[in-house]
Amino acid sequence: MAGSSPSGDEMSSTDYLARHNVLLYVEDAISQLLEYKDENAKIIHGKFLADYFRSVHKGTHTMFREFEYVRATPHNRSCFIKSVWSCFRHIASHGELLSVKEYHSLLCLLCNDFPLDVVQRTARIVLMDDALDCLMSFVDFLYAFQIQFYYEEFVNACKEAYDHLLMASPTVVVPSTESWTQTKASTTETENVARLNEGVNSQTFFDVMEKTCGKLSQFTKRPSLQHIHSELSKLPKVTFYGLLTALSKNDDINAEIGSLPCHDCMLDGSDVDIILK
Amino acid sequence: MGDRKKSPIEERKQQYKDYLDKTDVTSQVREALLKLIENQPKDPMLFLANYFDNISTSDKSDKITTVHQILQLTHHSQQSFQTNLIVAYDAASLAKNPNSKKASMNRPGLTGSVFEELLATILSNVPKNLHATLLERIGCRASEMVPFGVFRYCITVCYVFVDFVKLCGSIFSVLCGKQSGKVTDKDICEIVISSLKDALDSLQDDNSPCSILEAAYVLRPDKLASSLLSNKSSKTDKSTMNEDDFMKEMIDVFTSKIKVLK
Numbered sequence: 128m129a130g131s132s133p134s135g136d137e138m139s140s141t142d143y144l145a146r147h148n149v150l151l152y153v154e155d156a157i158s159q160l161l162e163y164k165d166e167n168a169k170i171i172h173g174k175f176l177a178d179y180f181r182s183v184h185k186g187t188h189t190m191f192r193e194f195e196y197v198r199a200t201p202h203n204r205s206c207f208i209k210s211v212w213s214c215f216r217h218i219a220s221h222g223e224l225l226s227v228k229e230y231h232s233l234l235c236l237l238c239n240d241f242p243l244d245v246v247q248r249t250a251r252i253v254l255m256d257d258a259l260d261c262l263m264s265f266v267d268f269l270y271a272f273q274i275q276f277y278y279e280e281f282v283n284a285c286k287e288a289y290d291h292l293l294m295a296s297p298t299v300v301v302p303s304t305e306s307w308t309q310t311k312a313s314t315t316e317t318e319n320v321a322r323l324n325e326g327v328n329s330q331t332f333f334d335v336m337e338k339t340c341g342k343l344s345q346f347t348k349r350p351s352l353q354h355i356h357s358e359l360s361k362l363p364k365v366t367f368y369g370l371l372t373a374l375s376k377n378d379d380i381n382a383e384i385g386s387l388p389c390h391d392c393m394l395d396g397s398d399v400d401i402i403l404k
Numbered sequence: 405m406g407d408r409k410k411s412p413i414e415e416r417k418q419q420y421k422d423y424l425d426k427t428d429v430t431s432q433v434r435e436a437l438l439k440l441i442e443n444q445p446k447d448p449m450l451f452l453a454n455y456f457d458n459i460s461t462s463d464k465s466d467k468i469t470t471v472h473q474i475l476q477l478t479h480h481s482q483q484s485f486q487t488n489l490i491v492a493y494d495a496a497s498l499a500k501n502p503n504s505k506k507a508s509m510n511r512p513g514l515t516g517s518v519f520e521e522l523l524a525t526i527l528s529n530v531p532k533n534l535h536a537t538l539l540e541r542i543g544c545r546a547s548e549m550v551p552f553g554v555f556r557y558c559i560t561v562c563y564v565f566v567d568f569v570k571l572c573g574s575i576f577s578v579l580c581g582k583q584s585g586k587v588t589d590k591d592i593c594e595i596v597i598s599s600l601k602d603a604l605d606s607l608q609d610d611n612s613p614c615s616i617l618e619a620a621y622v623l624r625p626d627k628l629a630s631s632l633l634s635n636k637s638s639k640t641d642k643s644t645m646n647e648d649d650f651m652k653e654m655i656d657v658f659t660s661k662i663k664v665l666k
Contacts, residue, residue: 140441147448149440153433160429161420172429173460180453 145346148200152183155196186210194240201348204277205386210237212269212387219269219393224262248282249275252371266393270375277384281340281349282371288336289367292327326366329359350380432459442487443478451477467518471496472525480563489556496522496555514555517546526562530569534651537659538565544665554665561662572654576647590645595631597650599623601657 144150156179164170182188186206189197197207215233218225225233231246252271253263275282326332333356340349358373359365365373374380378389387393410418424430436455445451458473474492478484497514520543527535542558544550575596580588603622607615 138444143441143444149437149448152449153437153452157424157429157433161423164423171460172427173432173456176429176433177453177456177460180449180456184447184449184453 148202151199152180156180190237192238194238194242197238197241198276198279201277205384207238208269208273208277208384209386211272215265219265222264224264225268226260226262230263230268245276245279246272252368252375255366255372256368266390267375269387270381270390271372273381273384273387274371274375277386278349280343280347284339284343284349285336285370286367288339289327289332291339292332292335326364326369329363329365332365332370333359350374350377351383354379354383432456439477443482443484445478467496467498468521468525471522475526475559475563480560480567489559490552492559493552493555514550515546516544516548516550519544519550519555519558520546523558523562526559527566530566533648534569534655535565537655538562538662541659541662541664557663558665565658568658569651569655572651573647575654576650579650588644590643591635592632593645593650593653595635596628597653597657599628599631600654604657604661607661 138146156176159179160170160172160175163175179188183202186202186209189203189207190210197203211234214237227243227246227250230249231241231243234241234246247259249268249272250259250263252275253267254261336355337352343349354377355370355374357379358370358377361373362369376390381387381389436452439455440448440451443451471492474488474495477488493514496518497512520539523539523543527539538561542561544554576588576593579592579596599622603619606622607619
């Protein structure tokens with residue numbers, strides 16, 4: 128057991144506990160212990176708890192757990208994504224294409240009450256909200272799944288921002304921004320449909336999104352604004368799913384999350400490497 | 405007071421609560437959380453795993469292991485290390501057998517032999533030849549009693565020393581650069597060693613923050629870089645230095661600054 132290395136200032140106890148979701152893990156540890164002792168008479172409590180916390184530390188704790196637990200913390204989500212990759216990566220190397228239902232079945236092998244809804248939303252990202260019964264490659268699916276699942280709250284905030292911009296009158300005035308677009312009146316139906324397909328002005332979208340994301344709790348994970356901005360600045364106009372697809376393909380954001388290798392390295396290494404990393 | 409009929413769920417909850425209390429899980433978890441908040445480690449899960457590991461083996465462990473575990477809870481630069489030092493000292497000073505009638509067994513206090521063993525445990529990851537000189541300076545005789553001030557000083561020195569050894573190792577690999585084998589230019593090493601010596605020599609005995617800053621200023625990156633570069637031009641004979649010698653010399657500079665207590 129090594130002493131920890133020097134770290135920055137100490138934060139308040141409540142902040143520290145909340146940042147690391149300590150109470151959640153302790154509660155779950157105790158529930159697991161009580162469940163276990165009902166089935167096994169002989170139990171060494173200290174060892175059981177030590178094993179539990181060690182598995183959380185190593186990242187093996189989300190396998191075969193219920194969805195509520197898997198979704199509960201950013202750490203759990205990223206470990207689950209990593210397990211999906213390590214368990215099913217052979218699909219990528221075979222180049223098979225699978226449907227939404229098939230990916231859902233795969234996820235249910237690791238988490239038996241995983242909701243279909245999340246998988247469907249992932250499919251929307253991969254397929255750009257079009258032809259949703261199309262087949263998808265494992266690699267595309269996995270990176271889109273990462274964005275949808277790990278950044279769930281952020282994605283919802285993004286959608287809120289995007290819908291707000293779409294439904295608002297053509298003169299979109301976003302207070303306290305420096306560059307807002309003021310287009311002429313007359314909202315005809317064809318114009319609306321066109322806007323749905325073309326998307327919204329990227330800069331405006333970024334500004335509104337920044338505000339909506341500001342309302343999220345400080346402990347909710349989101350991609351850093353710098354990377355979002357770099358994707359948005361590539362095109363003058365962007366659709367919601369266009370942005371999400373771009374984010375899923377962005378290597379910087381992938382590196383920030385830290386569960387999956389970079390796109391080019393997806394098929395490197397053997398299974399042993401993944402487990403040891 | 406009438407008997408309130410509890411619902412099955414409430415009964416179950418009460419059962420579990422009693423079970424946890426009876427098996428000491430409640431108090432253990434409470435202790436663990438208190439220690440966690442006190443020490444605020446970067447990785448709380450690993451901290452808790454190690455904490456419960458130690459609990460389950462604590463019946464078999466001796467005084468030295470327990471004290472060592474307390475000292476390992478946090479890095480020596482943290483505020484909570486000072487608290488842990490006090491707790492560790494108390495644990496180390498426990499009488500061997502408080503109920504014994506023999507005077508030598510029930511007297512509390514930190515004996516020299518326990519102290520020496522503790523130091524050896526802390527330094528166990530450092531090769532013996534490297535930490536021998538340090539132990540010569542801060543060790544003590546088996547029969548002596550160790551007061552808290554001395555305890556605090558020596559333990560802190562040991563931990564700083566362990567960090568220092570690690571640092572020297574990485575400095576040496578940096579100096580080696582891409583060369584294979586564990587040797588590098590002797591002159592470069594000498595410059596690094598003498599820079600450290602100069603910095604420590606300039607440290608006045610009063611240990612005021614000002615003098616510490618001045619000493620650190622001697623070691624600033626650009627000064628080190630310029631002295632290394634100026635050496636590069638005047639090279640006729642390439643003699644090399646290996647890692648052991650480098651480490652030994654750096655450690656000698658370090659230990660020369662440690663107060664001799666023996």
